[in-house]
Amino acid sequence: MVDQAAGQRSAQSSPSVRNAVVIGGNRIPFARSGGPYAYSSNKDMLTAALDGLVARFGLQGERIGEVAAGAVLKHSRDFNLTREAVLGSALAADTPAYDVQQACATGLETVIGLANKIKLGQIESGIAGGVDSASDAPIAVSEGLRRVLLDLSRAKTTPQKLSILRRLRPRDLAPNAPTTGEPRTGLSMGEHQAITTARWEISREAQDELALNSHHNLAAAYERGFFSDLVTPYRGVTRDANVRADTSMEKLGKLKPVFGKDLDAPPTMTAGNSTPLTDGAATVLLGSEDYARRNNLPMLANVVDAEAAAVDFVHGAEGLLMAPVYAMPRMLQRNGLTFDDFDFFEIHEAFAGTVLSSLAAWENEDFCRNTLGLDGALGKVDRSKLNVNGSSLAAGHPFAATGGRIVASLAKALAEKGSGRGLISVCAAGGMGVVAILEAREK
Amino acid sequence: MRDVALDSVPGLPSLYRSALLSSIPLPWGDGSAQRTSDASAAALPDVRHRVSGVQAMVGDLTRFQQLIGAPAQDVLPSGYLHTIAFPVAMSVMARKDFPLPLLGMIHLRNAVEHRRVIGFGEQLDIAAWAEDLRPHHAGTQVDLVTEVSSSGAVVWTGRSTYLAKGTRLAGPAPEAKEERQPFTAPPLTAVWNLPGSIGRSYAAVSGDYNPIHLTALTAKALGMQRAIAHGMYLASRMVQETKPAGVDSFSWSIDFRSPVLLPARVAIAVAQQSDARGWQGAAITGWNQRRGREHFVGRLARLADLHA
Known part of the structure; x- marks a missing residue:
């Protein structure tokens, strides 16, 4: 599985590329779907997050090299969502932008794409980001009505038009709303994860404990002011609305299972150890070292490397959200690193079961040998270094915004520590996953 | 086996209509409806129905592909060949000398050999016949074989097995119900x-x-x-x-x-x-x-x- 031919290299030692640094980030607090942002569109929220970033780093009227962002649930009118948000922001109107869509990995992928452009000298600065609204989701007309409307627009004569209109049936007036179901399997993400959770025999208690840590860590990070320069209030919301500082194992233990109820194994996944549908937006300012120095901006961390993977979940060969498990050894091997070389692990909590299944897979000798093609178990992640400032179970998960939240928080944690490396792992719909390495700037 | 050439692929709706009509016993009818209750002297018609030069319609093909979740490629899905060819087999079943009732037959099985990629523009020759009339614990089974050829070579063969429930054949006792x-x-x-x-x-x-x-x-x-x-x-x-x-x-x-x-x-x-x-x-x-x-x-x- 591991691409031996790629060999090992250090991104820093490569002479032809320069460093891409994380300068900072800004996001709006994440809110539960149907809550305070219920009437804000993706464009509204992305613009708000961009404007907060502009204010934080004095970018008013500045032409940024490029802005890349995206949304997973997107209206067809939002074909140029990021460019439209830039035009609505305080950035210079001649700042170019492009949209990215890689399901829940969208936000992380925008960071990787722009960091690569900076490393190659194509741009000096970039803003990566993402936004999603589960409240303001697009609703499409039915296939029947859509076909009729399209054929009608092409019809020339009245008899033609009448005969097309006669095809319309009452059921064609019912709209289509988006779902979290995988198009090829018809299973929701939670149902997919329930299969994986059962396969790795992850207990209810272990999942609730991970959720509890996420809430406590996020609440503690707010208490010590960790997010004061990462989050800008929006619509009266000042911190992530989903966080429950006072939750407990007892409270989490009382929730009824919601996924995996049709499986043979007892269901373990609840609303407490699964992420809720969330609205929010996040952005990250990236630049070359030159750019940061010239503008007197901080340099929090280097973007070192990244790797994407995908698995065949369609035919049940692997779980839907397990692709990061495959991406990780390829990236570590290329960089000559092991889990012991990292001080922070940011593993996106789509579900507590996703994180715990990934950890179990990396610790499993047989799986790593026979499925990943490694010499032995990849290794154990030190749980005291995992999601230390909370993750998606507590903060919520506005799909495309999660990557920006993680990158900005991890870069800040690395800058606070002043040394070391951080590892990011994000799973995505379609059986995909993206992992990345950040490292602290040498002082 | 005698070959019967048809001008074109028969329409299924008209086959269903005539099947429906012939299943209603009418005093002035030709007696064909009676076959539903008496297949004792049964033999399959020794004929092969043929249609040549059949071509897929691209609009129909696209709608079929989209409904089954296939990308709308320029090749025919295996199931679509059944759609194109099966009405010819149905026309065999709708013959007056076919010993089993067409309506109400239960579809038990399909088996297909798909030999190569078949482009949507290919001129296809279709042949269909019935064979292997045999007892079933719940009635009588028959296979309808459909063969699709292109440029003289068979490219697709389908065998559909049907059960006429309650219709009993004279002859060998039905096989025991499989546990x-x-x-x-x-x-x-x-x-x-x-x-x-x-x-x-x-x-x-x-x-x-x-x-x-x-x-x-x-x-x-x-x-x-x-x-x-x-x-x-x-x-x-x-x-x-x-x-x-x-x-x-x-x-x-x-x-x-x-x-x-x-x-x-x-x-x-x-x-x-x-x-x-x-x-x-x-x-x-x-x-x-x-x-x-x-x-x-x-x-x-x-x-x-x-x-x-």
């Missing part, structure tokens, strides 16, 4: 959420307007609880979702164990079989999770590539 193992659900890999309208949608793209698929009312009239999904919809979707792209020569079969009453949530398990040479085949099960009851089991297998 089926109690069903244990395999690991779930997908779910097909089939809306109540799927029978009407598939009828629109396949031309198969058998009333048992259309509405609960028309299905009840023919003894079904509710409308049921077309077997060939299930089969076409199974092949589409299971066969890897690039495998051009393959066989597949599907055994129908219980009808899929619409609307339905069909649990699906796919077990792929690969070895060092790549994909070799797959086993597919579709079942009802609530009732723990199988709807169908299917198999796909790579065929040795004859044209390599």
